[in-house]
Amino acid sequence: MRKLIVTVVLVIFILVVLLPLLWVVWSSLKPGDRILGAPWQLPAMNDLRWSNYGKAWTEAGIGQSFWNSVVVTAASLVILLPISAMAAYVLAKYPFRGSKLLQTVFMGQMMFPVFLVIVPLFFLLKDLRLLDSLPGLVSVYVAYSLSFTIFVLGGFFQALPNELMEAAMIDGCSHSKTFWRVMLPLARPGLVVVGIFVGIGLWNEYSLALVLNNSPQNKTLPLGIPNLTMTQQYQSDWGALFAGLVIVMAPVLLVYWFFRDRIHEAMLAGAIKG
């Protein structure tokens, strides 16, 4: 009896999680005017509107936003990961006067919400002529991911034994060669976890992009989607919007599915340490 109740509760919550997501998927294949007209109706199997995806991609500009998101996320990670690894490595393995202080300063950003600095940041980018540009958004994304990335990678480097470094140095490696050839490859699991984690976060990021990037050719996906709720409402054709929702959700769900065990671990480690 008890077991039955537990199972029923679990099944209810599985539905609560999945039903809204499935609704988006099946709605994206329906004629646009039937999505709100008959929300519970499944799409007719002989009339699947794949054209909604085409409409979203080209007419509604989701294709452009998609590529902007790909470029911004990839560029941010390509810049972020090496420079954070370098800093984390030095802070973990080369103590110097003031290194503890510097470490504390690097952690500072995790203590305050980005909205605290959003106005100064807006004007900083304006002065640098980086406002409303992809390089501007990348710079900000790198800067505001440094704290977390250095924090996590620092843990990984700390766990690597010093003997490895010393052995490499005795073999004639310079400090930097030791890092690139020996220590960085050993920290690869850490780089993968942080990369996935930060990558998902940046792919989804909304607030900074909303404030900083406004013109249609510079919008990322999280900006492009709500844009559709405005442009489509006069035709009450929601097909492209729901197709757009699938386009923004699918890549992260895919990545999550492949790395879910590591993501679980990382989230728990972060939560319990932090």
Added chain:
Amino acid sequence: MDRRGRTAFIVSFLAPATLIYGWFVVWPFLQAVQFSTYRWRGLSMNRQFTGAENFKRLFGDQVFWQSVGHNLWLLLVCGVVTVALSVGLAHALKGGGLAGRTLRAVYLFPQVISLVAVAVLWQFIFNPQGLLNGGLRLIGVTKPPTWLGDPKLALGAVGAAFVWYVLGFYVMLFAAGLQSIPEDVFEAAELDGSKGMHRFTRLTWPLLWSVKRVAVVYLVVNVMNVFALVFLMTRGGPDRKSEVMLTYLYEQAFTDSQFGYATALAVGNFVVIMALSLLILFIFRRDPTTRKA
């Protein structure tokens, strides 16, 4: 020679991260304090030092206090609902079975998809013609509410979307907390005749102390920083009945160009979060399960 090599190495490895961080994080942070003292409208550089004027205005600003109230309401209601549901589900997951494994596989889906997708999705669930009202009509409710259009229900509807979004994370947290309690503690309790509700209130709940502390801190940070959900679902409406601190800040800064006042709002938001966090650390200052020496 080696020392100089070491110093050069340290400097060159720290330089890129430090420069970017200093420029885009530390500098704007310091400026935020400065900006909050300016009377500054529009995009011109014409700004004027006014001391604490913005903060005086903040104290008298009814909309600000109303939005703080909405944040606190969300914190309280969503917090209680989230913690209750996630503790319950964490227990249910312990039983395992196929349903347990399935829920484990999917419960973080809402958390990893974009908050924008969550907001738009729930906007359409709560749409007068949406999934929810469609369902209510199917079971015979003739006049279902308009949810986001109803001043009394809008904030609650946003709260429901919020709980859907965060729940998986807290289930994961409490499930890990339950797992960290050694099995023999439960066996010993069972021998002493403690089970069910008694075991939960006397044993499990106090032993979850450290997880509860993490959960509450996360809830404060999450709820006090809620922006995208409200901004996309209701824009703070109708009639500011779901306005929260950050949507009000956004409106002041980027709709009304009141940059000085908006920065003061940001500082106010930060102070509220800090005060709540300190309060929580005070409440959770001592682990009740470890005796004082």
